[in-house]
C-alpha cells in the first residue's frame with residue numbers, strides 16, 4: 001500500500017512536472033523513465049520491508065508509527081517517552097517499528113535483563129547490521145566462541161590490574177592537559193572536547209605514541225563511516241571506510257607483533273596482545289587485532305557522552321560545584337582515590353548519575369535463536385529483542401523523581417546492583433571496560449573540581465539556558481556547540497577556607 005501511495009504521489013507528480021517543462025526532449029523522457037523505474041523499485045522494496053514479518057508471539061504493535069520509518073523518529077527524539085507510552089498502553093512487552101522492516105520486541109520490565117543471560121539470546125544482530133565495525137569482535141560472538149576470547153582478554157580489565165597498569169597515569173595526564181587548555185581559552189565546546197579526550201585516552205591505552213594521534217584520529221573517523229548499516233551502503237563510502245580499517249588493523253597488527261616479541265604484559269595493550277586462551281596458546285593474531293580495534297569503538301563515544309553530561313549539570317549548578325570542590329580539598333593522589341573501590345566519591349556519584357539519566361547505550365539488542373521465556377510469556381525464535389536500558393534506569397520505584405539529576409541517589413544507596421549497572425549491559429557481554437570507564441569519569445570530575453579550586457574559578461554555560469535535551473540515535477548524546485567558560489569565583493564564596501560542605505571529602 002505504501003508503495004502504491006508513494007508511487008502515485010512522487011512519480012505522478014514528477015511525470016507531470018517533467019512533461020510540462022521538457023516535453024520535446026527525448027533524452028529527458030528516457031531519463032525520467034529510468035529514474036521512475038529505479039525509484040519505483042526502491043520504494044516497493046522499502047514498502048515490502050516496512051511491513052516486516054507478522055508480529056509473532058501475540059505481542060501487540062505500538063500505535064503511532066509513521067509510514068516507512070515507523071517509530072524511528074520518536075526513538076531518535078524521545079526514546080524514554082516512547083518506552084513509557086508503550087508500557088502504559090500495552091504492558092511491558094510490545095513491538096515497535098525501528099525503521100523499514102525492522103520490528104523489535106520491546107521488553108521494558110527490569111526482569112528483561114534476564115534475557116541477556118539466556119543461552120538462546122544471540123548478538124548476531126551486530127554482525128548482521130554492522131559487520132564492518134563489529135564482525136569477529138567480542139560484541140558479535142556468541143556462546144563458547146565468545147567465552148573463549150573474553151576469558152583470554154579479561155584479566156587486564158579487572159580493577160586491580162587497571163590500578164596497576166598505565167591506564168590511570170594516561171587518564172590523569174590527558175584530562176589534566178585538556179582542562180589546562182580550557183583554562184587558557186575564552187570558551188570551549190564541551191561535547192567536541194570530551195570526545196577528543198576520550199579518543200586520545202583510548203589510543204594512548206592501545207600504545208599509539210602521542211605524536212601519531214592526529215593520524216590515528218583521522219583514520220578512525222573515516223572508519224566510523226562503516227557504522228552506517230551495511231545493507232544500505234556498500235558503495236564508495238563503504239570502501240573508503242574499509243580502507244581506513246585496513247590501515248588501523250595493519251598498524252595494530254605491527255603493535256601486537258612488537259608486544260608479543262617483548263612479552264611485555266605490564267600495559268593494558270601488552271596484556272591483551274599477550275593474552276592466552278584456556279589451552280595456554282596465544283590468542284589468534286587477527287582476534288587480538290580486532291578486539292584491540294573494537295576498544296576504540298566501545299570506549300570513546302560512550303565515556304565522552306557521559307562526561308559531557310556530568311559537566312553540563314556541573315556547569316548549571318553552583319551547589320554541585322561547591323560540593324565537587326569541597327571534596328577535592330585535602331585530596332592528594334586523585335588516581336588512588338578514583339580507583340579505590342571502597343570509597344564512593346561525589347565525583348563518581350555525579351558520573352554514575354549522568355550515566356543513569358543519559359545512558360549512552362540506550363538499548364541492548366538480541367536475536368532470539370530459540371524460544372525464550374519471560375515472565376510467563378514466550379518470545380518466539382528469531383525475534384529481535386530490545387531491552388531499553390534508558391527506561392529501566394528511570395523506573396520510579398527504584399529511582400524516585402527519575403527525570404531529576406540527583407547524584408545523591410548514588411551516595412545513599414548500597415553498592416549498585418544489576419539494574420543500577422544496566423547502563424553497562426548485563427550477562428556475558430557486560431561491558432569489559434566498566435572499571436576503566438568509571439575510573440575515567442570519576443577522575444575527570446575530580447580533576448575538574450581541583451582546577452576550579454586551585455584557580456578560584458566557576459564553570460558556566462555560555463548561553464546559560466537549561467541543560468539541553470538529548471537525542472538518542474545512534475547513541476544518547478548532547479547537542480554539539482554547547483559552549484562553556486570559566487569565570488572568577490568572586491561572585492561565589494565556595495572556594496574560601498571555611499566552606500563547610502566537605503561531606504564527601506576524605507571519607
Ligand code: HEM
Nearest residue numbers: 138139298299302303361364423424425429431432433437
Ligand atoms: C561510560 C562508558 C561506557 C558505557 C556506557 C559502555 C556500555 C557498554 C554496554 C551497554 C555494553 C554491552 C553491549 C551489549 O551487550 O550488547 C558494552 C560492552 C563492551 N564494552 Fe563498554 N561501555 C563504556 C565504556 C567502555 C570502555 C572505556 C571500554 C574499553 C576500554 C569498553 C569496552 C567494551 C567491550 C569490549 C564490550 C563488549 C563486551 C562483550 O561483548 O563481551 N566499554 N559496553
